[in-house]
Amino acid sequence: xxxxxxxxxxxxxxxxxxxxxxxxxxxxxxxxxxxxxxxxxxxxxxxxxxxxxxxxxxxxxxxxxxxxxxxxxxxxxxxxxxxxxxxxxxxxxxxxxxxxxxxxxxxxxxxxxxxxxxxxxxxxxxxxxxxxxxxxxxxxxxxxxxxxxxxxxxxxxxxxxxxxxxxxxxxxxxxxxxxxxxxxxxxxxxxxxxxxxxxxxxxxxxxxxxxxxxxxxxxxxxxxxxxxxxxxxxxxxxxxxxxxxxxxxxxxxxxxxxxxxxxxxxxxxxxxxxxxxxxxxxxxxxxxxxxxxxxxxxxxxxxxxxxxxxxxxxxxxxxxxxxxxxxxxxxxxxxxxxxxxxxxxxxxxxxxxxxxxxxxxxxxxxxxxxxxxxxxxxxxxxxxxxxxxxxxxxxxxxxxxxxxxxxxxxxxxxxxxxxxxxxxxxxxxxxxxxxxxxxxxxxxxxxxxxxxxxxxxxxxxxxxxxx
Ligand SMILES: Cc1cc2nc3c(=O)[nH]c(=O)nc-3n(C[C@H](O)[C@H](O)[C@H](O)COP(=O)(O)OP(=O)(O)OC[C@H]3O[C@@H](n4cnc5c(N)ncnc54)[C@H](O)[C@@H]3O)c2cc1C
Numbered sequence: 001x002x003x004x005x006x007x008x009x010x011x012x013x014x015x016x017x018x019x020x021x022x023x024x025x026x027x028x029x030x031x032x033x034x035x036x037x038x039x040x041x042x043x044x045x046x047x048x049x050x051x052x053x054x055x056x057x058x059x060x061x062x063x064x065x066x067x068x069x070x071x072x073x074x075x076x077x078x079x080x081x082x083x084x085x086x087x088x089x090x091x092x093x094x095x096x097x098x099x100x101x102x103x104x105x106x107x108x109x110x111x112x113x114x115x116x117x118x119x120x121x122x123x124x125x126x127x128x129x130x131x132x133x134x135x136x137x138x139x140x141x142x143x144x145x146x147x148x149x150x151x152x153x154x155x156x157x158x159x160x161x162x163x164x165x166x167x168x169x170x171x172x173x174x175x176x177x178x179x180x181x182x183x184x185x186x187x188x189x190x191x192x193x194x195x196x197x198x199x200x201x202x203x204x205x206x207x208x209x210x211x212x213x214x215x216x217x218x219x220x221x222x223x224x225x226x227x228x229x230x231x232x233x234x235x236x237x238x239x240x241x242x243x244x245x246x247x248x249x250x251x252x253x254x255x256x257x258x259x260x261x262x263x264x265x266x267x268x269x270x271x272x273x274x275x276x277x278x279x280x281x282x283x284x285x286x287x288x289x290x291x292x293x294x295x296x297x298x299x300x301x302x303x304x305x306x307x308x309x310x311x312x313x314x315x316x317x318x319x320x321x322x323x324x325x326x327x328x329x330x331x332x333x334x335x336x337x338x339x340x341x342x343x344x345x346x347x348x349x350x351x352x353x354x355x356x357x358x359x360x361x362x363x364x365x366x367x368x369x370x371x372x373x374x375x376x377x378x379x380x381x382x383x384x385x386x387x388x389x390x391x392x393x394x395x396x397x398x399x400x401x402x403x404x405x406x407x408x409x410x411x412x413x414x415x416x417x418x419x420x421x422x423x424x425x426x427x428x429x430x431x432x433x434x435x436x437x438x439x440x441x442x443x444x445x446x447x448x449x450x451x452x453x454x455x456x457x458x459x460x461x462x463x464x465x466x467x
Contacts, residue, residue, distance in 0.1 A: 013041015
């Protein structure tokens with residue numbers, strides 16, 4: 001192993017491995033260090049990928065039982081949970097190995113071990129297979145990601161009180177599942193187990209689900225999930241949990257305080273968010289500044305307060321999303337190589353992979369109101385979209401928001417089938433500074449779900465034609 005580099009990246013998640021790959025492409029000598037043992041970070045190992053594998057297979061299972069008979073197909077679907085888990089494990093294994101291959105292909109050294117910054121330009125590594133080394137480098141990129149946010153007073157045992165990691169690997173379908181937190185992770189994993197047969201109750205501190213997404217879309221989403229069998233207790237907080245012989249007794253009370261009550265459940269999933277992870281990196285010794293929430297402080301070129309040390313991904317500010325980490329990775333490598341790396345934070349989509357999906361990009365109506373920006377709205381329901389009818393998936397709507405004066409697209413919020421794919425054209429529109437009229441006058445194939453996006457864009461100027 002070489003011990004002198006242009007760039008050493010600490011963390012092998014979507015931020016870290018993409019930064020190392022892009023640095024390699026740009027002719028920089030790079031290394032990527034991860035302590036986990038497999039590359040790909042939270043995303044590939046215990047996040048995006050295993051959750052999406054289970055979301056897909058559990059959706060097929062529910063479709064086979066509930067939807068296909070209504071469409072003239074008789075089946076007798078039976079659950080093989082270990083087979084489902086085996087599919088998940090296989091996909092994770094293939095993709096994590098793929099990252100190692102990509103690092104090698106781009107001449108980046110993949111090092112398995114725990115890194116600690118000894119000083120600017122110097123990284124100590126405790127190698128996983130024993131031994132240690134010190135790497136000299138011109139630049140250090142911190143991409144150490146995030147960890148599960150703890151719920152005060154509650155100890156996660158990953159058996160009965162689980163984080164997302166435990167919820168991705170339950171050995172049997174719980175009769176009752178209590179999800180604490182109505183964010184995307186709680187709702188996705190709640191969906192998996194509800195489809196497989198659990199009664200799912202979601203307790204959320206705020207008075208709404210999926211905080212941060214457009215309020216109208218959030219309400220529509222909650223209605224759809226309730227119809228599917230989710231039960232919600234909003235404005236409620238968990239204040240204690242007692243392990244009984246066979247289940248859990250979870251004490252809750254109104255968020256504003258008041259009478260306590262007890263919910264009995266078999267498994268409790270703590271999904272109240274994620275916190276930046278920088279423990280053991282030696283940041284205090286080197287003097288790298290953190291903000292109040294423990295995130296590494298950087299300027300808009302991802303530079304920390306210490307020359308030659310950068311940070312990207314979940315461990316710095318911004319949405320904790322794999323593609324945000326990936327975009328910052330490309331930008332930081334390009335900046336280090338002397339190019340003009342840049343991320344447009346107004347054009348970062350965010351998707352909840354339930355059924356139907358929720359996808360959003362840009363500003364919400366609430367944000368625009370608060371900022372005093374005059375806007376126009378176009379909406380289109382999937383009940384009026386021909387393709388949605390043919391696939392029997394008509395729940396939801398598309399909402400496009402454009403600037404009242406210039407017609408520039410400011411945001412798009414979708415709850416509906418394939419929302420995660422549909423949002424891509426609006427992300428591109430925002431990236432290009434397009435007007436809603438550009439989308440409305442662009443030909444969209446018929447019959448596709450994309451026509452719902454076009455009809456919503458037509459609605460901004462009041463000429464929706466298919467409703
Ligand atoms: C259940 C779940 C589902 C998710 N689904 C999605 C989704 O669908 N879409 C999406 O965009 N995002 C999703 N996310 C979020 C996504 O996983 C993160 O935003 C993303 O992984 C962040 O990438 P990162 O590179 O910043 O950090 P991470 O992926 O967390 O990688 C950081 C890596 O750094 C390593 N590390 C830390 N400290 C050291 C050290 N001292 N030395 C060596 N290595 C170290 C860790 O082992 C880790 O592998 C999900 C997360 C979870 C938990």
